[in-house]
Amino acid sequence: DGGITQSPKYLFRKEGQNVTLSCEQNLNHDAMYWYRQDPGQGLRLIYYSQIVNDFQKGDIAEGYSVSREKKESFPLTVTSAQKNPTAFYLCASSASGLNLYNEQFFGPGTRLTVL
Amino acid sequence: GEDVEQSLFLSVREGDSSVINCTYTDSSSTYLYWYKQEPGAGLQLLTYIFSNMDMKQDQRLTVLLNKKDKHLSLRIADTQTGDSAIYFCAEMAAGFQKLVFGTGTRLLVSP
Numbered sequence: 001d002g003g004i005t006q007s008p009k010y011l012f013r014k015e016g017q018n019v020t021l022s023c024e025q026n027l028n029h030d031a032m033y034w035y036r037q038d039p040g041q042g043l044r045l046i047y048y049s050q051i052v053n054d055f056q057k058g059d060i061a062e063g064y065s066v067s068r069e070k071k072e073s074f075p076l077t078v079t080s081a082q083k084n085p086t087a088f089y090l091c092a093s094s095a096s097g098l099n100l101y102n103e104q105f106f107g108p109g110t111r112l113t114v115l
Numbered sequence: 116g117e118d119v120e121q122s123l124f125l126s127v128r129e130g131d132s133s134v135i136n137c138t139y140t141d142s143s144s145t146y147l148y149w150y151k152q153e154p155g156a157g158l159q160l161l162t163y164i165f166s167n168m169d170m171k172q173d174q175r176l177t178v179l180l181n182k183k184d185k186h187l188s189l190r191i192a193d194t195q196t197g198d199s200a201i202y203f204c205a206e207m208a209a210g211f212q213k214l215v216f217g218t219g220t221r222l223l224v225s226p
Binding site: 041043045090102104105108109 | 119123146148150155156157158159160163203207213214216217218219
């Protein structure tokens with residue numbers, strides 16, 4: 001089955017600790033994205049990557065870091081500099097290139113709670 | 116800049132039609148999308164419309180686009196309890212595959 005996996009589904013961390021959220025896709029998509037979802041605020045883009053070894057900041061990148069060493073993987077690190085990290089984090093991917101209709105496929109999400 | 120707005124909540128009875136509205140600001144948007152999110156899950160694409168279209172119908176779903184007013188709507192006919200979810204509209208920002216999402220509308224369908 002092709003799709004996007006995120007692990008773990010629930011994550012608890014103490015304040016001041018860095019934590020890395022996993023995102024893997026086997027859809028052979030070039031582009032990958034990380035979003036943060038807070039109640040009543042919709043989805044906000046944290047980072048995105050159009051191709052391996054390249055990524056750009058989204059709208060709320062402060063306090064986060066990413067890497068894209070492999071096409072299928074786009075891990076997100078929530079650092080201690082992120083002031084309010086408790087949220088639902090969603091990873092997505094899409095094919096790129098000449099196809100203008102770029103459906104983004106979403107993973108099931110990771111709920112991070114910082115205690 | 117881009118901005119997408121939706122009302123936060125809609126409540127309907129089973130069997131009625133639901134209409135979820137969305138306004139956007141980027142007139143250069145090429146595609147507009149409707150996604151559905153069930154509790155504790157990721158988003159699932161329901162349908163999309165190209166900006167040169169006025170309407171698109173897909174089974175129980177009808178999308179209307181008023182490009183002049185930058186208004187998008189999603190009509191769900193014969194709404195079922197399984198349609199209860201959060202619905203997001205999104206526009207594709209000019210120049211790249213970046214989607215700008217609205218705040219989401221929580222649809223509650225009562226029996």
